[in-house]
Amino acid sequence: MAPTPPHLVTVLEQFHVAPTPAPAVGQPRALPLTFFDLVFWSIPPVQRLFFYDNADLLDVSDFTLGELARFRNSLAAALHHFYPLAGKLTCEAEVVFSDGDSVPLTVAFSDDDFRDLAGDHARDTTRLRALPKHGGSRPQQGVLAVQITVFPRAGICIGTTVHHAVADGASYTHFLSTWVAAQDVPPLFDRGVVRDDAGLREAFPRDNRTLGKAGGDERLDCWDLSRRPGAVLVTFRFTERQLRALGRRVESETSARCSPNALACGAAWAGRGSGMDGGTAPDAHFGFVTGCKPRASPPIPANYFGNCLGLCRVHAKRWELTAAAASAAIWRAIEGLAEAGSVFRGSRGWVHWVREYASARAVTVAGSPKLGVYAAADFGRAWGRPRKVEIASGERTGALALAESGRDGDGGI
Known part of the structure; x- marks a missing residue:
C-alpha cells in the first residue's frame, strides 16, 4: 500500500x-x-x-x-x-x-x-x-x-x-x-x-509481576501491529442474509448450528489464521471473552461497573482452518459455557493465557454486537447515531473489533 x-x-x-x-x-x-x-x-x-x-x-x-x-x-x-x-x-x-x-x-x-x-x-x-x-x-x-x-x-x-x-x-x-x-x-x-473463593484477587497481581519480570510485557508486544510498517484497518460487513447462508453451509459440513457471532468470528479467524505469525506454527489460536454477570454464583447485577469477563480459548490445526471448521470450533466452545461454572474452571491461568496468546499472535476479539455501541452513542437531534465506530486500539492488540452493522440496524455484523 x-x-x-x-x-x-x-x-x-x-x-x-x-x-x-x-x-x-x-x-x-x-x-x-x-x-x-x-x-x-x-x-x-x-x-x-x-x-x-x-x-x-x-x-x-x-x-x-x-x-x-x-x-x-x-x-x-x-x-x-x-x-x-x-x-x-x-x-x-x-x-x-x-x-x-x-x-x-x-x-x-x-x-x-x-x-x-x-x-x-x-x-x-x-x-x-x-x-x-x-x-x-x-x-x-x-x-x-x-x-x-x-x-x-x-x-x-x-x-x-x-x-x-x-x-x-x-x-x-x-x-x-x-x-x-x-x-x-x-x-x-x-x-x-464479586465472589472470589479461589483468591484470584491476590494471585493475579503476583502473576502480573512475575510475568512482567520474565518478559511477559515484551510478549504482549507481539500483538502490536503499530510496530510493523504498512498496517491498515479494514471493515468487513456480514449481512444477515450472508450469515444465514454461511450458517447453512457450516451446518451441512460440521452439523454445528452456530450463532451469528460464531459465524462471523469463524470466517474472520480462517481469513487471518495465517496472517498474524506468518503461518509458521502448526496450531492456530483464537481467543474471546464472555460476560460473567449471569454466570457468576450468585449472579452479578447488570448495572455493576467494572470488568466482568471470562477468557475462552479455541485451538485448531492450521491446515484444517476453513470458515466452517473455525465457526464450528468457536460455537462448541460457546456451547460449553452453558454448563454452570464452566467458564471459571481455568480462571487461575487467565493472566498467563493473555501472555501465551500474545506470544502465539492469536486472533482475539474486541467488542461485541450485543453491546449496541451505535445505539448507545446516539446523540439524538444534535448529531444522531455515528456513521462509523472503530476500535482504534485494535492496532495495539491485533484484535478483531466486532459490532452491530451500524446505523441501519439490519441484523448484520
Whole structure:
C-alpha cells in the first residue's frame, strides 16, 4: 500500500471536565480492582472512535460556539454518576477519586478526508492515531480521556481512551448511553457482589509481576501491529442474509448450528489464521471473552461497573482452518459455557493465557454486537447515531473489533 501523505491534526483547546455535581459524600472514593479487572492490568487502553456526519459544520467555531458547551455539560453530568472515570488508577490496584479530579477533554481540528477515514476500505492506521487522546497502560494515570476532532464541512470524531482494567465493554456502553441520553440507571460500584473463593484477587497481581519480570510485557508486544510498517484497518460487513447462508453451509459440513457471532468470528479467524505469525506454527489460536454477570454464583447485577469477563480459548490445526471448521470450533466452545461454572474452571491461568496468546499472535476479539455501541452513542437531534465506530486500539492488540452493522440496524455484523 502506498504511503499516505500526512494530515494535520491541530489541538485547539484543552479542558478538564469534573463530575457535576460532585459525587455524594457517602459514595466510595476508592474502588479496589477485582480479579476480573486485574486480568486486563497490562492490556493497552481501549480507544474508540465515533464518526458523526455534519456537513453544515462550516468551521471549528461553529462547533466551539454552538455544540461544545452542551457536549461538556452532558459529559460532566454523566461523570456525576460514573465519577471513578475521573479518578486515577493506582499502583495499589485501586481506582481512587479525589475532589478536583477530572477528565481531560481535547478539542482539535483535522484537514483529513472525513468520509475516507470513516470508510470500510483499507486505511493507514497512522491516520487514526491522532484522533483519540493517547493514554499509557501504566498505573497512576487518569482512567478516561476524551478528544473531539472537527472536520469542517464533513463532521466530527469523538475519540475516547479508557483503561481496560477499570471497565469492560458493558460498563463503557452504560456510561456512554448515560452521557448521550441522560439515562437514569445508576452504576453499581459495590465490589462485594464479586465472589472470589479461589483468591484470584491476590494471585493475579503476583502473576502480573512475575510475568512482567520474565518478559511477559515484551510478549504482549507481539500483538502490536503499530510496530510493523504498512498496517491498515479494514471493515468487513456480514449481512444477515450472508450469515444465514454461511450458517447453512457450516451446518451441512460440521452439523454445528452456530450463532451469528460464531459465524462471523469463524470466517474472520480462517481469513487471518495465517496472517498474524506468518503461518509458521502448526496450531492456530483464537481467543474471546464472555460476560460473567449471569454466570457468576450468585449472579452479578447488570448495572455493576467494572470488568466482568471470562477468557475462552479455541485451538485448531492450521491446515484444517476453513470458515466452517473455525465457526464450528468457536460455537462448541460457546456451547460449553452453558454448563454452570464452566467458564471459571481455568480462571487461575487467565493472566498467563493473555501472555501465551500474545506470544502465539492469536486472533482475539474486541467488542461485541450485543453491546449496541451505535445505539448507545446516539446523540439524538444534535448529531444522531455515528456513521462509523472503530476500535482504534485494535492496532495495539491485533484484535478483531466486532459490532452491530451500524446505523441501519439490519441484523448484520
